[in-house]
Amino acid sequence: MRRSGLFLISAAVGFAVAFPAAVALAPSLIMAAAMERVTGPTGTNSWSFAPRTTEASRQIVRPSPDLAYATCRFDLRGGPIEVKAAASPAGDYFSVSFYAANTDNFAAFNDRNSPDGVDVVLALAGQVTPPGRKVVISPSAQGLVLDRRLAPDEARFARVDQIRRANSCAPVAAVGAGPS
């Protein structure tokens, strides 16, 4: 009886620790797996352009078949990167959003607040960034940038696909050691 009581108490302690720990760790684990799946052959700090979303699209849950997606898996451990995304045709929805390793959407730009497109430097707090540039501070060294564009049919997908090929997601060139 005494042993069974000890078993139950220790099991309750184990459950009380493991259950919230599993829940707390889940987003980072899910995000890490997703970053692996969406990373193209070019690796980190470059855009990967997904084809039209179809029923065969299984990389991320709940994809929209009406949007064109492009992703850049970023890694800031080597320094800041610059993220550029050209605007879609006037009036068409597009957004460029930034996700931390724990899934938080820490920044987003769209056709309303950035009608001429997106041009920012993504950096960790404390990293040296080029003067005069718009800087977005990432809460994590790694994460994802996601480019979404309205593309509900083949013709519109082809049009925005051509536009987004001008995007860039690459280490900032010639960032010196001077003050930002």
Next chain:
Amino acid sequence: MQVKRPTGWPPVLAAGLAAGVVAGLLAGAAFVRQGRLAGETAQGWTTNPLTGSPGADPWTRAQVASAGLLALSRKETVYYAIDRDSAGRRLSEACVYRLTGGPLPAQWWSVTLYDSEGYLARNGQSAHSVDATRVGDAERWEARIAADGGAKPGQIVISSRNAGDFNLTLRLYNPDPGFLDRPGSAAFPRVVRLSCGAPHA
């Protein structure tokens, strides 16, 4: 002098702890896999206002990661989900539905059908959604949700073929500022069941 070590307790403690940890991890995984975006409900459609937000609690963040990874914050996009018809019955591939709506308070919107796993159903028809660019009359639009056939010429069809018990996601991109203050004031799309068990009804 030989000290007599207690036997029995440490193994019991270790076994109990291990069992609790395993049960906790399994329960955590099950909780996350539920992926339910519990939160505010408006006319049967449910959303979680903390989706994509750094202010989300660990429970919300975990379920959003499972059900809607890479979702945008509420200011950018509001996501609503529904898995019941207007009479509260579970949405099913075995039934035919009429989806009706009017103007929605956003720059662009869409309604998409997902299977129970959260992916586009393998319907073989590339008919997964209706969006603001495809409805002829934004004031009063309609789509048919069915597994097979039965559509009138020109009618928008969302195929539920191979979707099983499915759900719909309403996306409101760049929502009007007033809507975020009073989401219940908008007229959300309605899902009305027309028939069941007769795919061509």
